[in-house]
């Protein structure tokens with residue numbers, strides 16, 4: 001695997017590879033890699049001639065400075081995992097490379113999908129995400145880019161960004177990868193204490209129960225069920241559980257089994273913020 005830190009070197013290389021008719025798959029990450037990231041990479045490797053992973057902890061998408069400061073960094077382990085999978089290039093730029101002028105987000109308008117849930121609770125988060133993904137796509141104008149459904153709202157934001165900018169990169173969604181006990185894999189899981197880690201799978205178990213009972217419940221009853229279940233543990237505090245249209249993220253007032261519907265959850269365990277989602281209909 002080749003290691004590239006310079007923006008223009010990366011861009012030039014992708015242009016050369018494309019000129020040689022290689023198809024390029026791109027997996028943007030913030031590092032501290034786990035099976036979730038590696039699943040995206042494996043999909044890229046099976047779909048494309050060349051696969052590029054980026055590791056960049058983007059300061060502008062963190063609305064909480066503590067979260068940024070405590071974000072796990074495991075570069076040596078990450079490199080070993082990528083080598084083992086057969087990744088072709090690791091793009092590992094500095095903050096100065098990605099933000100040569102000022103470390104600041106551009107302003108974006110994604111309509112309703114940008115204003116609910118993560119958009120509402122983490123002001124500026126999606127402006128930061130869109131700014132960095134746009135810049136990463138400038139460095140790596142890939143044929144396909146891979147994003148996890150774990151960050152479902154982010155996936156829709158990136159699809160919208162690609163449409164708005166008329167980029168040629170195809171966005172490929174990848175299903176959530178879970179630990180054997182159901183906890184959605186996340187770089188942040190490493191920050192859970194042993195006790196918190198034992199309790200954390202309750203998030204997914206609660207979502208599964210909610211999906212099971214949804215056909216016979218009303219929206220408010222279902223929300224109350226999830227809140228009670230989560231908060232029955234004093235280690236967990238529910239930031240939100242939203243039920244929304246799977247395509248528009250419009251919050252729903254009633255459940256309709258003929259409409260693609262998702263449940264979205266964020267739970268805080270002390271300072272660790274865990275996100276997950278499930279299809280309800």
Ligand code: AMP
Pocket residue numbers: 028029030031036037040146147148149150151174175176177178184185186187
């Ligand atoms: P991150 O490093 O957390 O920014 O994630 C990089 C990419 O990996 C994003 O597209 C995430 O949605 C995806 N990802 C992270 N965790 C998982 C997971 N457990 N399952 C599937 N995709 C994931």
